[in-house]
Amino acid sequence: MTLLANGGPSLVFVGISLVALLTIFAAGFMGARAGYGYADLEQVPRPPPHGHDMRPGPGPGRFREPSPVDTEALAAVLAAPHLQFCYNIGEHERHVFSQQGEDGVLEYIFDNIGTTDKYYVEFGTEACTECNTRHLWDAYGWTGLLMDGSGKAPDSRIIQNHMITVENIVELFEKYEVPKRFDLLSVDIDTVDYFVTKKILDSGYRPRVIASEINPYFDIEDRLSVPPSHTKWLGTPVFGQSPRAVFEQMEKYGYRTVYTDRNSINVFSIHIDVLVELVHKRTSLTVSHDIIAQLLPPFEYLYRRRAALHGMTHKEFNDMKKSKFMEVHP
Structure with missing residues (x-):
């Protein structure tokens, strides 16, 4: 993820947030098409019902770990507001x-x-x-x-x-x-x-x-x-x-x-x-x-x-x- 200075402090973080959120949205959308939910990272992996197959992968009763891209994107979105002050120091x-x-x-x-x-x-x-x-x-x-x-x-x-x-x-x-x-x-x-x-x-x-x-x-x-x-x-x-x-x-x-x-x-x-x-x-x-x-x-x-x-x-x-x-x- 590269930050560009030309857009100014607020645009930089807006850009980061949009890109990261789109990444998460896309991952969730593809997950839903494959047969498993991806509403938010805290629910992944979801504990399978008793007796269900616990091997990772698509299909009924299956679950998967979030990818590093998913977790890093979410971490960036959540961390960004707390580092915004670094762009406001000049004020x-x-x-x-x-x-x-x-x-x-x-x-x-x-x-x-x-x-x-x-x-x-x-x-x-x-x-x-x-x-x-x-x-x-x-x-x-x-x-x-x-x-x-x-x-x-x-x-x-x-x-x-x-x-x-x-x-x-x-x-x-x-x-x-x-x-x-x-x-x-x-x-x-x-x-x-x-x-x-x-x-x-x-x-x-x-x-x-x-x-x-x-x-x-x-x-x-x-x-x-x-x-x-x-x-x-x-x-x-x-x-x-x-x-x-x-x-x-x-x-x-x-x-x-x-x-x-x-x-x-x-x-x-x-x-x-x-x-x-x-x-x-x-x-x-x-x-x-x-x-x-x-x-x-x-x-x-x-x-x-x-x-x-x-x-x-x-x-x-x-x-x-x-x-x-x-x-x-x-």
């Missing part, structure tokens, strides 16, 4: 303390998936007067670890002063006793975000939601990041990671990217197990990862590119990107 962008609309995005995501420990890790916070977790702390009682090379919060929060590197990130997580599972990771260091995130995930940490800064100047096919040696941003377009690099990295570690903000600065990813649990909690169905993935926005729906950045044209950026960035594969 909820809101700035309270964040630089862009991240406050509203995170608020809306956690309104839908719920929280477990209200614990966050955010680094690259500066003074955290504009950061992704202050609203969660201020309005909802979240707590967690804030880190920056030279940050000092204007309130009671403590920012641990560390320059974040690939080499020290896991050591810092261990030093501050970050749990292996927690609600939110926010990464924004303008340099080796890709490799730091990889190190965290390779070390077994699995935040439920990850907010990642991206470089909005890349083409849709680019799988690029600054190299690991690039440890300082100089205020130029040479920073960070491409949208596709993040999308594919997230996918490798069991996440699905569900939103890119309007200014193409941050992307938001949810671990697919969280969405499986969400559907199960609301429907009692255990839906496969594949079905969940088919119901989520594809990369082409999420991709946005900025028209200009730091005084450099897109052509100028393309001319230099091969020498300043490296190709990455998860």
Whole structure:
């Protein structure tokens, strides 16, 4: 089942529902012609009357198991309404303390998936007067670890002063006793975000939601990041990671990217197990990862590119990107 972005969020789900329902209807119609009922999946197989032949197949008193196509189609129909929020996130962008609309995005995501420990890790916070977790702390009682090379919060929060590197990130997580599972990771260091995130995930940490800064100047096919040696941003377009690099990295570690903000600065990813649990909690169905993935926005729906950045044209950026960035594969 392929989702097309062109029809818009509501049309996507209408299309999925119609196709799936037609599949079920067709299966039931053919079943009825063969001599057995197919009113709904809960009644299949029907217990045969005492003494009847219990072998599967058509004919009086016979029954059959539903096909995988039947059950997957029904699962998709029942799961789809509970994942519709992934297509509505853009309506909820809101700035309270964040630089862009991240406050509203995170608020809306956690309104839908719920929280477990209200614990966050955010680094690259500066003074955290504009950061992704202050609203969660201020309005909802979240707590967690804030880190920056030279940050000092204007309130009671403590920012641990560390320059974040690939080499020290896991050591810092261990030093501050970050749990292996927690609600939110926010990464924004303008340099080796890709490799730091990889190190965290390779070390077994699995935040439920990850907010990642991206470089909005890349083409849709680019799988690029600054190299690991690039440890300082100089205020130029040479920073960070491409949208596709993040999308594919997230996918490798069991996440699905569900939103890119309007200014193409941050992307938001949810671990697919969280969405499986969400559907199960609301429907009692255990839906496969594949079905969940088919119901989520594809990369082409999420991709946005900025028209200009730091005084450099897109052509100028393309001319230099091969020498300043490296190709990455998860």
